Amino acid sequence: MKTTISEVSKHVGKEVKIGVWLANKRSSGKIQFLQLRDGTGFIQGVIVKSEVSEEAWNQAKELTQESSFYVTGTVREDHRSPSGYELTVTDLSIIQIAQDYPITPKEHGTEFLMDHRHLWLRSNRQHAILRIRNEIIRATYQFFNDNGFIKIDPPILTGSSAEGTTDLFHTKYFDRDAYLSQSGQLYMEAAAMAFGKVFSFGPTFRAEKSKTRRHLIEFWMIEPEMAFTDHEESLEIQEQYVTFIVQSVLKNCQLELKALDRDTSKLEKIQAPFPRITYDEAIELLKEKGFDDIEWGEDFGAPHETAIAESFDKPVFITHYPTSIKAFYMKPDPNREEVVLCADLIAPEGYGEIIGGSQRIDDLELLEKRYEEHKLTDPAYEWYLELRKYGSVPHSGFGLGLERTVAWISGTEHVRETIPFPRLLNRIYP
């Protein structure tokens, strides 16, 4: 019976055949313990000299790290094993003996591992992080599909960018100029007027010379946009969504969280509703905590976000930022024009901002005024104004950064490990 490691629980006491690689091996004379992986999981294979053919025993002795082979064996329950199962090997058939696999069980430097990212993905820890990423992706589709959202793919190649071209990648688009999208939001607003509730999920690009543990040049974003939805209703969707993905990972990635030594008690507390403080209150909180490097009207840096988050054991919404430091399309608070109906969601444990969102300006005159203030003279944005001419409605949306969310939920220090092939300031290989 051909199967996979993730399915062995269905075959207890039976003989199975699995295509595998050798992750590690130890031997005690007449028994060899093979740490096997097949991509779906890890399992120990035990081969006893007296119980197999001489050929099988000798083949097992030949196996080096990352050699590929088909293993045949009987599945046994074993409560000492992390997966709960073990394989009593009866036979094996080598596909390839790997020579000098570069990533040995010893410690390697980060640059070396990043140069071998195509192989590093096979290690237990990277495997666990990216399976959690996969579960967050799966849960995201489930959440938005179940809540009546339509997936809309905004374009990556655009004729210009609403937020300036400084941090944009440029390319020639035949005889014109084009830029790689930093956000699909403006397009998602057009889509919300056509489909009501929409979400995007795709790669975005920032040619920023940042070299922090929270920045990637190429990263994935989820950008929902909702017609007939105000700021307050949007916050409720956000906290329900974040709760859903955290609880899905807790439910479906127990082995992975264990492999990463993640403190799951911290994740269990992540249940909507989330605390909300205004920007004003956040500034006050920082003053109380002794920060003297920030004044009303300035944006928070990573240390500020971390300090604010420390006061909460759930993600915290910081709402009502000063209009002057936020994007041109955010709707001013009708009771207080100097702040906007927006919120950033700050993850606990120092993982920083994972969501930015706002209600959007729906008034044509005000948006035209903002175009002037921000010198958005490029005709590439005419269409965006038209959304306020033809049946404008109150609408809100937000963007969640996938990699920062994976880093937080998996407990990974640096975002470079939360995406299969990270693009960093100094790295575009492999």
Added chain:
Amino acid sequence: MKTTISEVSKHVGKEVKIGVWLANKRSSGKIQFLQLRDGTGFIQGVIVKSEVSEEAWNQAKELTQESSFYVTGTVREDHRSPSGYELTVTDLSIIQIAQDYPITPKEHGTEFLMDHRHLWLRSNRQHAILRIRNEIIRATYQFFNDNGFIKIDPPILTGSSAEGTTDLFHTKYFDRDAYLSQSGQLYMEAAAMAFGKVFSFGPTFRAEKSKTRRHLIEFWMIEPEMAFTDHEESLEIQEQYVTFIVQSVLKNCQLELKALDRDTSKLEKIQAPFPRITYDEAIELLKEKGFDDIEWGEDFGAPHETAIAESFDKPVFITHYPTSIKAFYMKPDPNREEVVLCADLIAPEGYGEIIGGSQRIDDLELLEKRYEEHKLTDPAYEWYLELRKYGSVPHSGFGLGLERTVAWISGTEHVRETIPFPRLLNRIYP
């Protein structure tokens, strides 16, 4: 009770409030018939002068196409309506009266509609096509999640391209050169060695000067890759996957298929297994059909694919193409080196190729030989060779083009209507 048009069936006989736009209107003196849309669907609202306040009646009279408002009314079943329901309007509250909406119910030229794509998305037909696209996306995640695949996102920005740089978009990546990905396949092979079964689903880019109804500059691809899987097993996954998405659309998009006048009897026939013919047989079939413009060793054009597809009422696999016209990484047939273990899947009804796939070369020496033949000297590809050094295994994969698949299933002539914001040779707006 605030609700949406797609949910009215849950509120028959009750009063609901819905945020809507006016799609169309007709009046017969004392009754106005309002065609309403809210993004989730379309419904007719009937407002009778004698049964509402004078103010509500006058507000309804003011409504122009694409005006936005909240409508209150009682849900009634109505078997004459496409959705099965109608709304007896009791009150309404205008948000914005739209002036001179450019897309009127009269006919417009394609270029005009494409210039107004941000508004055109609101029309019944575009709405239906993109909801079918959404269902195909949803069903794709369901299929691969349910079959043990992990979603892996290959990078978009790469240091080089394995298949030549002619059709690639170039950008400066800080002080280096980078290109936009045409396919994530090579990366997916690395991922399959780490995770067993993987799939990608993201945008890809071809700077091709093609201007046919089947080409987009920016399009979305699904690229599954499977370790320990041969060509034959891969074909089975492909036909199961395509069957699953077609049957999902039939089940969940009945209103949309009706709005598009799609002949659903043709879709009902799409059930695995699919017919398979070899390239040799396809050449013979074309000769029989009178084609004298193709010889063994040449690739098929759109007219050839259409002619071959005419002989079948299901998608047809064309297998075993000549090695010389296929990609360098495809595994030769061990019994016949001049052809490779590959298949293209051709959709019925003239919609052309929707899948290309193959078993990959797993032998290091042969792959090195191919590198020489194809002059792949760029160090950017060293890592790909290493996959054959360290535990190489038989593996296969394929790529499905989303937009061509949407075109086929929805019965849409040109792929430009199957993506929200198409990028074409002469178009990067809106």
